[in-house]
Amino acid sequence: MRNLPPFQLLIDEHGAAVHRFLIATIGTGEADDCYQETFLAALRAYPALRDASNLRGWLLTIAHRKAIDAARARARRPMPVAEPGDLSDAAEPDPVPAGGELWSLVAALPCKQRAALALRFIGDCAYAEIASAMQTSPEAARRSVHEGLRRLRQEARR
Amino acid sequence: MNDGRQRIPEDSESRLERALRDGAPLMAAGPPQIADAAVSAGLLDVAYATLDSPVGTLMLACTKAGLACVAYLDPERGAEDVLARLAARLSPRILRAPRLLDEPRRELDEYFAGRRRSFDLPLDLGGLTPFTCRVLRAAAAIPYGEVATYAEVARVAGSPRGARAAGNALGSNPVPIVVPCHRVLHADGGLGGYTGGTSRKRALLAIEQGGTPG
Structure with a gap:
């Protein structure tokens, strides 16, 4: 595929949404690293990209995969045990979305619902795009969004 | 965009949705540079x-x-x-x-600022024809503050009759100023064309005469 847009335009147009998506799904502590990995992976694959009709969806798909990788790596790491007197913020709990009380509730949802809500309301994705980013069916994507919304409403009432 | 939302009361859902869209998490610093x-x-x-x-x-x-x-x-x-x-x-x-x-x-x-008379920069002229490269090399050899004609540049580039072709090649110069195609004029002293317009060509020549640009 020739005539791909200059990669900088992808960053200018979609970088902020990808970053916010990662903050919502993986937390502030790892969002920057995941963001860099996302765009490096995209840059690596870019010249061979055949279908440039939905670059935002393509970037969010990569970001979603990087967020899953980061969450798995975190699960494999031993839990940080605070030594007496060790109050360094390296042991800061994750995920911690900065700003937006509602999104801190989202952070506590199961990861599928969290990702689906982030794709829907930060990535502004249609259900078909959420499905392709999460490698699931549009129906399952819709269910994850609705289940996430239902649980949020419950939580918000407490 | 209203697909699949009918089971939830319109009002409460749209308010929650709007709050999610508006309250999206942000980091003060924004995304990092890559x-x-x-x-x-x-x-x-x-x-x-x-x-x-x-x-x-x-x-x-x-x-x-x-x-x-x-x-x-x-x-x-x-x-x-x-x-x-x-x-x-x-x-x-x-x-x-x-x-x-x-x-x-x-x-x-x-x-x-008038403090540099030649550039010391490696150039990437990939994708240009051999003739264009020869013409650009000929233009690059014109000393600071001097001018040459299209016919002279064509001759140095090995095409004595190619003044017009040399003009076209100079028009496709990917690195104007650094390769000084603005130093190439018509034999009658006319300015000729320039990739950035003739007022810029005049300004660059004025800088090289020690004058002020513009």
């Missing part, structure tokens, strides 16, 4: 930056081989046209990375 990491990973093919100059805003771009583009930016149309042409000519892996253009920016600043 240019340095891209360079380390060998994934950056073209770096670009802009430079304010007495002849307007310039876009500069380089590859690993050297400076590949000096372009006059049209204030109305901005950088997108130039970037799209670079993507097609060189590679779509293009990032804004001003630090990688520190040296050309410094040399051009010195040139505009």
Whole structure:
């Protein structure tokens, strides 16, 4: 595929949404690293990209995969045990979305619902795009969004 | 966009949805830059930056081989046209990375201040025809502050009868100023054409005469 847009335009147009998506799904502590990995992976694959009709969806798909990788790596790491007197913020709990009380509730949802809500309301994705980013069916994507919304409403009432 | 929302009361859902859209989490610093990491990973093919100059805003771009583009930016149309042409000519892996253009920016600043008479920059003239390269080399040999005619440049480039073709080749110069095609004039002293317009050509010649640009 020739005539791909200059990669900088992808960053200018979609970088902020990808970053916010990662903050919502993986937390502030790892969002920057995941963001860099996302765009490096995209840059690596870019010249061979055949279908440039939905670059935002393509970037969010990569970001979603990087967020899953980061969450798995975190699960494999031993839990940080605070030594007496060790109050360094390296042991800061994750995920911690900065700003937006509602999104801190989202952070506590199961990861599928969290990702689906982030794709829907930060990535502004249609259900078909959420499905392709999460490698699931549009129906399952819709269910994850609705289940996430239902649980949020419950939580918000407490 | 209203698909699948009918089971939930319209009012409460739209309020929750709006809150989710509006309250999206942000980090004060915004997304990090990726240019340095891209360079380390060998994934950056073209770096670009802009430079304010007495002849307007310039876009500069380089590859690993050297400076590949000096372009006059049209204030109305901005950088997108130039970037799209670079993507097609060189590679779509293009990032804004001003630090990688520190040296050309410094040399051009010195040139505009009248403190530099020649450029010491590696050039990437990939994608040009051999004839265009010969013409550009001939133009690059014209000393600072002097001028030559299209016919003379054509002769040095090995095509004594190719004055018009040489003019076209100079018009496609990807690195004006650095390769000084503005020093090429008509035999009758007429300015001829210029990629950035004749007023810029006149301004550059004035700088080289020790005058003030514009």
